[in-house]
Amino acid sequence: MNNAQVDDYDRKILSLLQADGRLTNNDLSERVNLSSSQCSRRRQRLEEEGLIKGYRALLDRERLGFPLVNVITVTLATHNPDNARRFADLVARLPEVQEAYALTGEMDYILKVVTPDLKSLSEFVSAVLLPHESVQHVKTAIVLQTLKETGALPL
Amino acid sequence: MNNAQVDDYDRKILSLLQADGRLTNNDLSERVNLSSSQCSRRRQRLEEEGLIKGYRALLDRERLGFPLVNVITVTLATHNPDNARRFADLVARLPEVQEAYALTGEMDYILKVVTPDLKSLSEFVSAVLLPHESVQHVKTAIVLQTLKETGALPL
DNA sequence: GAAGAAATGCATGAATAATGCGCAGGTTGA
DNA sequence: TCAACCTGCGCATTATTCATGCATTTCTTC
Structure with a gap:
């Protein structure tokens, strides 16, 4: 079904975005040692292939009324x-x-x-x-x- | 402790970003009927005040090896x-x-x-x-x- | 009602994302 | 082995988005 390849760079990008979904491509590039354009392309590919299913804002449950x-x-x-x-x-x-x-x-x-x-x-x-x-x-x-x-x- | 006010606009923005953390300010503005700059400011405020605690990428658990x-x-x-x-x-x-x-x-x-x-x-x-x-x-x-x-x- | 504060949208500059292009390295088939 | 092709890469550029200044409007307080 899926033959998407995930190398170590991809894995690192996924890990970083899992922790902070709003990292810029530049942030990513500094942390994985690829250019920001390559990070952009890889992120796009990971999204298109469904390995990144989406992004969510994490909200403060208690302060929004759900203690x-x-x-x-x-x-x-x-x-x-x-x-x-x-x-x-x-x-x-x-x-x-x-x-x-x-x-x-x-x-x-x-x-x-x-x-x-x-x-x-x-x-x-x-x-x-x-x-x-x-x-x-x-x-x-x-x-x-x-x-x-x-x-x-x-x- | 916290006296941050959350009006209906804020609530709508939070709800939208909870569902898709990568919506642009322009996307938000179309959906809540405020200008994109106001959406930007409100989002910033919500982040600074901690009501938005962060953003996360959602990954495909199964395809990443955790079925x-x-x-x-x-x-x-x-x-x-x-x-x-x-x-x-x-x-x-x-x-x-x-x-x-x-x-x-x-x-x-x-x-x-x-x-x-x-x-x-x-x-x-x-x-x-x-x-x-x-x-x-x-x-x-x-x-x-x-x-x-x-x-x-x-x- | 007046004064001050807060919120707003428009316009603009800064920051970021996406893409074109040429190059390097790897793969495949003759 | 070699040439052709493919893929991934970074640099430079273009497109898009974000953030902010400013003038105006709206709201709050006295």
């Missing part, structure tokens, strides 16, 4: 493709769900959900998740401390 | 500040840990860990996590499907 991070595990009522699809559709429509994964093991899904307070968390669970036809069981844990949140790949 | 995402829950041996600090230090030093949170409830910590394969996952758990003096118990689940991974705040 609470919650890890919610969900068990489905039944494990058929319809239910799975219904749940996936549900999750896609909920902006407070930042991440959602289907897992091996005892929990079917795990969600990372941000809320302004406990009240809205409670509401989210009891008014949105639990009443949904695909959901059987929900377990909620609140994040006490964030040790790491970079989401960075270990290139 | 496996793992959710690992960890219980500490004892719950004292030394142990918690030791564990935090450990996590900070492990590049394959993308996210790590201390939680309420039965699991002390939850980690999101990327690995190239099951073998390296197994190695990570048995050679890195479990032998650590602070760690008592480790439970691993593998992500079968990613429903959502935007990490976006619901502004």
Whole structure:
């Protein structure tokens, strides 16, 4: 499928942009010892080939009104493709769900959900998740401390 | 502490940059109906005030060699500040840990860990996590499907 | 209502991104 | 082995974007 080659220069560029997506081509060139035009071309290629999927601004969650991070595990009522699809559709429509994964093991899904307070968390669970036809069981844990949140790949 | 005011324009700018951190000031201006210079100034202000904490390139995890995402829950041996600090230090030093949170409830910590394969996952758990003096118990689940991974705040 | 402060858009200069071009090095096929 | 072709490279240039000065408008305070 993909035969894009990633050499050490590419890898270094990816690593740098992963950490700071607004580095200029000149910044990159100083750090990888290529010209800025070569860095521009490589970055473009990495974007076009999809190795760089996009750029995101990282926002201050707490100051924007979301002090609470919650890890919610969900068990489905039944494990058929319809239910799975219904749940996936549900999750896609909920902006407070930042991440959602289907897992091996005892929990079917795990969600990372941000809320302004406990009240809205409670509401989210009891008014949105639990009443949904695909959901059987929900377990909620609140994040006490964030040790790491970079989401960075270990290139 | 912070008395930065965030009006509707700011909020819209934040939302747009959260989705695409490389939008030009001109792009922003078209979408929020302010001039590009005002968008530039507001973006600068939002950055300086820390509401925009930075920018990140999003990379293709699978094509860069990390097809496996793992959710690992960890219980500490004892719950004292030394142990918690030791564990935090450990996590900070492990590049394959993308996210790590201390939680309420039965699991002390939850980690999101990327690995190239099951073998390296197994190695990570048995050679890195479990032998650590602070760690008592480790439970691993593998992500079968990613429903959502935007990490976006619901502004 | 007046004065001062803050926000705004236009115009402009500075900074950055992208691209043309010639060159160097590597690969392929005869 | 050699010539032709391809790819990657940096320099120089062009195109685009960012940041800022300035005059004006809008908002706030007394």
